[in-house]
Structure formats: structure tokens, C-alpha cells
Amino acid sequence: MAQETDLQPTNLTDPTYFHKVVDCQWACPAHTPVPEYIRLIGQGRYSDAYMINWVSNVFPGVLGRTCDRPCEPACRRGRVEENNGEKPEPVAICRLKRVAADMKDDVKGRMPTVAARNGKRIACVGAGPASLTVARDLVPLGYEVTVFDGEAKAGGFIRSQIPRFRLPESVIDEETGYILDLGVDFKSSQRVDSMSALMAQGYDAVFVGCGAPRGRDLEIPGRQEVAAHIHIGIDWLASVSFGHITSIAQRVIVLGGGNTAMDCCRSARRLGGADVKVIVRSGFEEMKASPWEKEDAVHEGIPIINFHVPKSFEHQDGKLLGMKFEVVKAVYDEKGRRSLVPTGAPDVFFECDTVLLAVGQENAFPWIERDCGIEFDRWGLPVLGKDTFQSTVPRVFFGGDAAFGPKNIITAVAHGHEAAVSIDLFVNGQETSRRPAPTTNLMSQKMGIHEWSYHNDVSIDTRFKVPWAKAEIALANIRVEVELGFDAATAFREASRCLNCDVQTVFTKETCIECDACVDICPMDCITFTTNGEEADLRTRLNAPALHAGQDLYVSGTLKTGKVMVKDEDVCLHCGLCAERCPTGAWDMQKFLLNTTQAGPQCRDIKIDNRVLETV
Numbered sequence: 001m002a003q004e005t006d007l008q009p010t011n012l013t014d015p016t017y018f019h020k021v022v023d024c025q026w027a028c029p030a031h032t033p034v035p036e037y038i039r040l041i042g043q044g045r046y047s048d049a050y051m052i053n054w055v056s057n058v059f060p061g062v063l064g065r066t067c068d069r070p071c072e073p074a075c076r077r078g079r080v081e082e083n084n085g086e087k088p089e090p091v092a093i094c095r096l097k098r099v100a101a102d103m104k105d106d107v108k109g110r111m112p113t114v115a116a117r118n119g120k121r122i123a124c125v126g127a128g129p130a131s132l133t134v135a136r137d138l139v140p141l142g143y144e145v146t147v148f149d150g151e152a153k154a155g156g157f158i159r160s161q162i163p164r165f166r167l168p169e170s171v172i173d174e175e176t177g178y179i180l181d182l183g184v185d186f187k188s189s190q191r192v193d194s195m196s197a198l199m200a201q202g203y204d205a206v207f208v209g210c211g212a213p214r215g216r217d218l219e220i221p222g223r224q225e226v227a228a229h230i231h232i233g234i235d236w237l238a239s240v241s242f243g244h245i246t247s248i249a250q251r252v253i254v255l256g257g258g259n260t261a262m263d264c265c266r267s268a269r270r271l272g273g274a275d276v277k278v279i280v281r282s283g284f285e286e287m288k289a290s291p292w293e294k295e296d297a298v299h300e301g302i303p304i305i306n307f308h309v310p311k312s313f314e315h316q317d318g319k320l321l322g323m324k325f326e327v328v329k330a331v332y333d334e335k336g337r338r339s340l341v342p343t344g345a346p347d348v349f350f351e352c353d354t355v356l357l358a359v360g361q362e363n364a365f366p367w368i369e370r371d372c373g374i375e376f377d378r379w380g381l382p383v384l385g386k387d388t389f390q391s392t393v394p395r396v397f398f399g400g401d402a403a404f405g406p407k408n409i410i411t412a413v414a415h416g417h418e419a420a421v422s423i424d425l426f427v428n429g430q431e432t433s434r435r436p437a438p439t440t441n442l443m444s445q446k447m448g449i450h451e452w453s454y455h456n457d458v459s460i461d462t463r464f465k466v467p468w469a470k471a472e473i474a475l476a477n478i479r480v481e482v483e484l485g486f487d488a489a490t491a492f493r494e495a496s497r498c499l500n501c502d503v504q505t506v507f508t509k510e511t512c513i514e515c516d517a518c519v520d521i522c523p524m525d526c527i528t529f530t531t532n533g534e535e536a537d538l539r540t541r542l543n544a545p546a547l548h549a550g551q552d553l554y555v556s557g558t559l560k561t562g563k564v565m566v567k568d569e570d571v572c573l574h575c576g577l578c579a580e581r582c583p584t585g586a587w588d589m590q591k592f593l594l595n596t597t598q599a600g601p602q603c604r605d606i607k608i609d610n611r612v613l614e615t616v
Contacts, residue, residue, distance in 0.1 A: 006532040007564075009557040012506070015440045018592045020551060021569050022502045024093060027074035029414035031438075031596055032056040034071055034093055035502040039454060041096055042495035044488070049100035051110055056596075058133050058179070058413050059158070061171040064098025065483070066162055068259075068290055068408040076499050080524065080571050081462070089463035091497045092486075099491040101171070107178075114183055118142035120427050123203040125192050128156020129409050130400030131209035132179045133416025137599045138423065139182045146203075147184055150191030154180060157211050157401075158409065160238040161260070163267050164479040195368040195396075205395045205423045208382075209416070212401035214364040218255065218357050222313030226320040230313070233264045233358030240267055240478070249353030251275045253323055255310060256358030257287035262294065264356040265302045270478040277350070278304045279323075281340060283330055296482070300475065309340065311347060313355070322351040361406045381405060388432040389419040397423055417596070424599040436603055442590040445503055450580040452589055454503055458573050459496040500574045502592045507565055509556045512586040514563070518578035519543065526572045532564045542566055 010017060020026050024034040033052060040049035053060035072078075075090030082088070120143050124131035127149035135145045153159060154176040158167070180186050192198055198206060215232035217223075223230065229249075233256065239245040252273040254265040257280035268276045278297065280287055284306050287294060298304065308325035315321055325348045328340040363380050370376075375383040375392040382391050382398050389397045399419040400412035422432040445452045467484045468474065474482045486494060519527050525544035532538070532555070539546045539553070546553060546568035554567035579587035597603055 005534040007535050007538060007553065007555045007566075009564075010552070010554050012442070015438050015594070017552065018440065018442070018504050019438075019594055021504060021572075022592060022594075023074040023076050024071035024091075025502070025594065027070045028057075029070065029411045030057045030417065031414075031594060032071075033502065033594065035498055035500050036593075037100060038091070038093070038096055038495045038498045039500070041099055042455070042492055042498075044492075046100050046103040047105045047107055047110070050104040050107060053097055053100060054107075054178075057410060058136055058416075059129060059175045059409065060097050061101035061175050062158055062167060063409060064094060064096075064101050065167050065171070066158075067094050067097070067410055069094045069292075070410070076501055076571075076573075077497060080499075080573060092463055092466070092494050095466055095483075095486060096491060096495060099486050099488075102485055103488065103491075108181075111178055111182065112140040114140050115142035117144055120144065120204045121146070121202070122205050122207065122423060122427075123148065123198060123201070124207045124209060125198070126156055126208070126210035126400075126402070127151070127154035127176070127186065127188075128209055128211050128400060128412065129158060130402070130412040130416040130419070131156070131207060132176060133413045134207050134209065134399070134420045134423065135184045136179045136182070137417060137420035139179075139184055141424065141600050143427075145184050146187060147180075148187045148190050148192050150189065152188050154186060154188070156209075157234075160241050161234055161263070163237065163240070163263050165266070165270065165474065165477075165482050166263070168479075168481055193367045195374065196372045199372070199393075199396070203395075204427050205397065207419055207423065208368075208396065208398045208402050209400045209412070210365075210402050212361040212363045212406040214362050215260075215357065216360040216362055218310060218359055220310055220312055222315050225318065226313050226315045229320040229353065230355045230357060233260045233356050234361060236356055237263055237267065240271070245271070247272050249273070251352045252277075252354045252356065253350060253352040254278045254356045254358060256280060256360070257282055257289055258358060258360070259289050259293050260361070261356075261358035262289045262297050264358050265297055266300060267478060268354075268356065269300055269302060270475055273354075275352075276302050278302060279308050279310070279325065279350070280304065280306055281309050281328070283307060286330075286338075300471070307340070308348060314349065320353060320355070322349055323355065324349050361401070363402060363405065365402075379405075385422075385433065387418065387435075388422045389415060390422055390426070390432050394426065417598070420599040421597055421603055425604060428604055430604055434605065435597055438597055439595045441593040441595070442504065442506060443593070445589045445591055452503075452576055454500055454589075454591075455496070456500065456503075456574070456576045456589075458499065458575055459493070461493055461497055463497070464490050464494045503574050503576075503589050504592050505554075505567065505572065505574065505576075505578060506588045506590045507554070507556055507567070508586050508588070509559055509565065511584045512556075512559060512565065513584055514559055514561055515583065517581045517583065518587060521577045521581040523575065523577065524568075524571045524573055526568045527578060528566045529559070529561075529563045530566060531562070532558070538566060542568060544568065544571070546570060 037049040037052045072090040078090040124147040155172045215234040248271040252268045311324045327345040373393040399415035528542040548570040551570040556565040
């Protein structure tokens with residue numbers, strides 16, 4: 001008899017259950033269906049793979065070169081692969097995205113058709129990824145979308161902050177062009193300097209996607225005396241990007257440990273800096289920069305010096321001589337909180353001619369009048385609905401770095417999708433917080449008794465390296481792209497490393513005879529038939545203890561013997577051997593599809609005589 005503490009059978013209709021099993025898609029802010037497009041790349045269907053990406057993340061070519069890759073640390077391959085004692089590596093998801101972008105055919109004819117104008121006008125401030133995503137979602141529905149930007153070309157920080165050796169301008173032009181060509185009214189070189197004036201123009205909704213445009217300064221002794229030799233990192237990168245700066249002094253110090261610092265040091269190296277070093281307060285592992293960004297800088301011969309806190313800019317007669325630093329160490333309290341304390345070692349002096357400050361970014365909204373009704377919190381960020389992105393002025397919405405502070409491109413895209421849903425609901429007189437949840441679908445992959453429509457052999461290959469341009473070529477020109485991308489053959493082999501985590505193992509208890517054939521054949525000891533119980537205890541009683549509580553167990557209803565089937569989803573290879581071995585077909589391999597909530601009639605309530613009948 002079931003006890004109150006027993007685990008309930010898994011609810012397979014819950015959209016989040018199988019979504020969490022697809023670790024990469026779950027971790028992606030835009031919930032890109034990663035295994036689906038990787039399979040298509042493996043089949044040579046690059047245009048199809050590109051369009052699946054385009055629907056979710058809007059900028060596959062850009063993100064295939066620059067994404068922060070939250071999907072990759074989540075990749076199951078990094079947990080289950082044996083790699084001769086070395087740390088297993090995830091599938092190169094980001095670089096495969098680039099393969100789809102680089103090898104696709106002409107996709108202009110596959111862009112969405114645009115409905116007749118519906119009479120509603122939307123203004124977007126800034127032409128970065130968040131605003132362009134809003135435009136991409138709303139223009140096809142018939143909205144008249146006007147995008148304002150102070151620069152001549154669209155892209156925002158994609159264009160101004162990411163160096164050309166990482167992201168060629170042609171890729172930005174192509175992917176912003178797909179959106180602008182839908183019929184966006186792009187007001188280039190028109191910076192909005194008054195929110196009140198913009199709202200007075202009668203737009204039905206305003207979206208603010210202007211990023212976090214202000215880099216933090218460092219006010220320590222000597223800062224003002226040598227101001228001409230010190231540059232804010234993001235402003236300096238923009239000047240480099242637009243060709244206003246083409247050289248730099250020989251000795252350069254870059255302060256900061258984020259991706260902006262990595263872009264600054266690598267750019268300085270290409271502009272003539274012979275002695276370029278990065279100096280950061282934290283330890284190397286604690287730096288905010290992505291691991292591959294740090295690796296790339298070190299690969300190019302740029303030292304990263306840790307645990308040094310800047311104390312002063314040393315100067316003489318207006319000339320910068322160098323910087324003085326205090327040496328610190330990390331100390332952790334009983335709760336694991338870190339503090340940096342002096343080691344007592346003498347201060348360290350580094351000579352330099354120029355300093356690039358990349359110590360953080362912050363939001364700046366000097367153009368939004370504080371009496372226009374938009375409230376800001378104590379950190380200077382707008383007060384927003386967490387899921388709606390709606391401000392205290394109902395028709396004004398925020399997204400990207402302008403909403404919750406600096407993040408990354410893929411997060412800005414995700415914000416744009418959600419804000420577009422809110423704008424569509426608001427303009428149609430509906431509650432922005434009342435929106436349908438994503439829907440899911442499961443489809444059997446059977447093609448015969450024990451054959452599947454996908455290739456389910458588990459590759460033993462380790463992660464493939466992307467070729468680089470020769471150093472003497474790459475470091476001589478800031479516009480030479482460093483990474484060359486996979487060729488078709490390598491892309492196929494890397495794609496084959498994907499474990500097809502979206503092809504789910506689905507169990508039917510009514511046909512199970514508890515023969516344990518699936519238990520015997522499972523290479524990861526994922527499956528256990530046992531008595532039910534409290535979750536913490538049950539996790540320890542499985543054939544292989546399920547220690548990752550973040551991933552739910554798959555638990556069946558009670559079987560004929562009174563036992564339940566328990567499966568540890570965390571380390572399943574999705575190889576299908578359980579389904580192939582099962583004599584009764586109790587196991588099936590079913591492909592999971594997540595349909596995210598999108599702006600348009602399908603997310604609105606149907607109303608008749610002001611009565612809500614249903615959600616479509």
C-alpha cells in the first residue's frame with residue numbers, strides 16, 4: 001500500500017519535466033532546441049538547422065561565434081564521457097551553430113511572411129539584440145515597428161563591443177538585415193534623448209533595449225592627473241570598432257576579469273601593444289570571463305595576473321609611469337563567502353603607457369526623465385514585472401541589459417521574445433501576466449520493432465578542436481577572424497557526439513512484465529525496479545545512486561509486484577538499448593518538442609462580450 005511519503009508517478013504532461021532532461025535546451029535562456037539542430041547538421045541539412053536556430057535565438061551566425069554558451073556546461077556529455085582521466089568536454093554546441101550559419105543556403109525566402117498592418121505602432125529604443133528580437137516577433141504580426149539608434153548601423157553592442165577578429169562585420173550586417181528587411185522602420189543615427197518626448201509621439205508601446213552603455217570608472221589616486229592615458233574599456237572598444245582608434249602604446253595594462261577585459265587585451269595586442277597584461281583582483285578561476293575567452297588570451301601570449309588590487313596610477317609631470325597594486329589572497333568564512341585580504345607582501349609596481357578599464361558596466365538612463373512615471377530601484381534599474389518586462393508606465397517595456405543589468409546576447413534575445421508577448425497582450429487590452437505556458441509534444445521514433453528514426457550509437461570521440469588562423473596573420477590585423485570554424489567532415493563527427501537528449505525514454509507500466517531486461521542492458525545502471533519510498537532514501541537505493549537532486553527521478557506507477565520503476569535521468573545516454581531489449585515494448589524512444597510561448601493570437605484570451613472564454 002502506498003505511503004504518504006512515497007514518490008508520486010512522474011507527470012509526463014508537465015512541460016518542465018522532459019524539458020529539464022534536455023539539459024542544453026533547459027540552460028539556454030531562449031530555449032533553443034539544440035539536439036534537433038545538431039541532428040540536422042549531422043545530416044548536412046544546414047539551412048534547416050539555421051532556421052530552427054533563427055526562430056529561437058535570432059542571431060545564429062553571431063552567437064555561433066560569441067555566445068556565452070550556458071548550454072555547454074549543462075551538456076550531459078560532460079558528465080558521462082570517459083576521457084582517460086582528463087576532464088570530459090561537452091559537445092561544441094556553439095561552434096556547431098556557426099556551422100549551420102556558415103554552410104546554409106540562401107534563406108531569405110524562408111523568412112516569415114508579414115501580415116497586413118494592424119494600425120498599432122511600437123517604438124524600440126536601441127538597435128541591439130533585444131530590440132531587434134522584439135521587431136522580429138512583432139513585425140510579421142502586422143505591427144509598425146520603429147527602431148531608433150544613435151549609430152549608422154543596427155546591432156548595438158554586438159557591433160560596437162565585439163572585436164572584428166571574433167565577429168566579422170559581414171555576419172552582423174547579414175543577420176540584422178534579415179530583421180530590418182521584414183519592414184522595420186530603422187531610424188539610424190537618431191539617438192533618443194527624451195522619453196517624455198518619445199511617449200508624446202503616440203506610440204502604442206515603447207520598448208527600451210539600449211543596453212548598459214556606461215563602463216565603470218576607477219577613482220584611485222592619480223586618476224585625474226593621467227586621464228588622457230586611461231580609457232573606459234567599452235568606449236575604447238567602440239572607438240576601435242568604428243575605426244576611430246587604430247593604434248595603441250607599447251605597454252598596456254587591462255584592469256578587469258570579464259569578457260570585456262579579454263576583448264580589450266586581445267585588441268590591444270593587435271593594435272601594436274607589445275607588452276599587454278591583464279591584472280585582476282580575483283583568482284583565475286573566479287574571473288567572470290568565459291573559460292574559453294581566458295584560454296584564447298593566454299594562447300596569444302597575454303599574461304593574466306591575479307589577486308592584485310589597484311592602489312594608484314603612478315605619474316610624473318603628467319606622464320603615466322605605471323600602476324601600483326596591493327597583493328591579496330582569498331579567505332572564505334564558514335558560509336563560503338569570499339573576502340580579499342592583504343598578504344602583507346610589498347606593493348607591486350607595473351610599468352605601462354596606457355590603462356584600459358574593464359571593471360564592470362552599469363545602466364545609465366539620463367534621457368529618461370524621473371518625472372515621467374517610470375520608477376527605478378536603488379541600483380538605477382527600472383522597476384519591472386519579472387516575467388512581463390513591463391515598467392510602472394504600462395506601455396513602456398524594458399529588455400536586455402537595460403532591464404536587469406549586463407548579461408549577454410542570448411539573454412537579451414530571450415528578454416526580447418518575452419517582452420514581445422507582453423507588448424502584444426498589452427496592445428490588445430489583455431493582462432500581460434496572463435500568458436499560456438509552453439506546450440510540449442512527444443512523438444515515437446519507432447521505424448519497425450526495434451529501429452529508430454535517429455542514429456542512436458554513442459560516439460566515443462572526444463571534442464574536436466576548431467582550427468585557428470596562423471598567429472602571425474591573426475595578430476597582425478584586428479579584422480582577421482581568428483577561429484576558422486569546422487569543415488563539413490569535422491562538423492559531422494562533432495555532431496555525432498550529441499547524445500540526442502531530446503529523444504526521451506518513455507515507460508508504459510501496463511505492458512511491463514518486470515523481467516529486468518532493461519536493467520541488465522543499461523550501460524549506465526540508470527534503471528531500477530524497487531519498492532517506493534521517500535525521495536532522499538530512494539535515491540540511495542538505486543542500482544547507481546542518483547546524487548544530482550536537481551534532476552527529477554522518473555518514477556512509474558505501482559507495478560503488478562508492488563514495485564515501481566525508477567530511472568535516473570541525470571546520466572542516461574538516450575541510447576535506446578532499454579527499448580530495443582524490452583520484449584513487450586514497455587519502453588519507447590519519443591522525441592520531445594517544446595513549443596515556447598510566442599507573441600500573436602495564440603497567446604491571447606478569446607473574449608466575447610468582455611467575458612474571457614479560454615486561452616488559445
